[in-house]
Amino acid sequence: MDKLHRVVIVGGTHGNEMTGIYLARKFAQHHDLIQRSGFSTQVLLGNPKAIAARVRYIDQDLNRSFEYERLQNSQLASYEDLRAKQIDQMIGPSSNTPVDVIVDLHSTTANMGLTLMIDQEDRFSLQLADHIQRIHTDVNVYSTVNSGRSRDSLRSLAKFGFCVEVGPVAQGVLNAELFVKTETLVCTILDYLEQYNHNKISSLHGSFILHRYLGTIDYPKDGAGELQAMIHPQLQGKDYEPLRPGNPMFLKFSGETIPYSGDSTIYPVFINEAAYCEKGIAMCLMQKAQVSY
């Protein structure tokens, strides 16, 4: 594989996720923190108008606006459609110097700690994830290969897109501990890319635990679409923990428990994520797998 030339760190793809926004601002002011000898590192604020308004987005989710067809469609003129096209022209395949790696910084109201998302399970991405997890043992690796995020996300503009999710933190809130942890993680990723460019990465094969996206589950709703239940207290905050058939999943407003009715153990994440309610997602369901590279 070729060397990496251009890396972009993105914050504020969602305008109310403060960790990434303030980290991006810090990195922009103190470029020495992200500068490495082997490649150029650029900082980008994804959605400036949403950041100013402290909302997730203005017209539509920017991080679902990068499908090739959307970028080519001149009819689409929402704020986020225009911004997506602009970012594509700055750093994406439509730019003169397309970017090799994007690290997009997000936060979640779910109790997910630090998550590194990879969108493809190629050797480069898997080896990077394994390396990160060896250094930051509390980081979970989340593969989106089944979810389509490699087609519509901002990070899909790069040859290799990575997303860092950190939580739990409320929208509009900066949590200092999670801020510092995310900063350290980003620096480890950059160090890894530097080592990669200098051929210092072992050519040995390895294997590690990966969480692979399976699908989503919505909250129980009535015929009119009205919410009928909440995440069960026994499931709330239990991201990445096993959910077994029969375990409590939802609590109806009446007090009745709705158990998980699947027939195999799954690992839910993004449990009760504030921004996913409008998408009809109460949680994402993951499979835990040992992957080799």
Next chain:
Amino acid sequence: MDKLHRVVIVGGTHGNEMTGIYLARKFAQHHDLIQRSGFSTQVLLGNPKAIAARVRYIDQDLNRSFEYERLQNSQLASYEDLRAKQIDQMIGPSSNTPVDVIVDLHSTTANMGLTLMIDQEDRFSLQLADHIQRIHTDVNVYSTVNSGRSRDSLRSLAKFGFCVEVGPVAQGVLNAELFVKTETLVCTILDYLEQYNHNKISSLHGSFILHRYLGTIDYPKDGAGELQAMIHPQLQGKDYEPLRPGNPMFLKFSGETIPYSGDSTIYPVFINEAAYCEKGIAMCLMQKAQVSY
């Protein structure tokens, strides 16, 4: 004092505080839960347009829109000004049957657990608060007598206004455990009012621990108003715990700690509340006092 005739339970004064919204909906559907023999109980959704949009407010904070002068000023025509006037005419001093008690349900991103706010330190309010705290020993009582909330809040429309705050919960999120706790607390308040009307409240005097509002502190900012620091990790989540002179208060993005520079121990609450950032409030400062009635 006269008997109580009309009680109103309000949810959704802020449209992204889901606990109150869904509790109000539950109470409206199951009126038996809030019905008592000695008075009528009504349920009100404070800000329907903000609830539909899942935002705190449309034009301005509804819960700061009830000052007498604002309600009388026919020039003011923002959505919340109009809604405030409407609510005043429904249940406030301008209605034919003004309400005796309002219990307004709120939530916070701060780690405050359950808080009962009282706006006046008269014997009735103090005795109710003491009673609640004896039954729900984890409830903190917060007196706003120094903060002006008895003049501008929705609950100020009633002879006696109480606010229930519950957290930590992100905006837009329903937390089942906090939902159930809040429901139980509201029912205890209604039971108390019922006992009061039936002269079953002891005439003895009592005393208990109260947190009294002193003022607020903003985040450190530069000349341009840009945030320079976050709540220090050692203070984050420590609502109602003592903050002593010299204790870490903020963490600058550079990593430098800013200590609390006051000269007496205070008790911060609403630490890092998402909605207060725009108000220039990093936390509210409280004094802990033993009050007698």
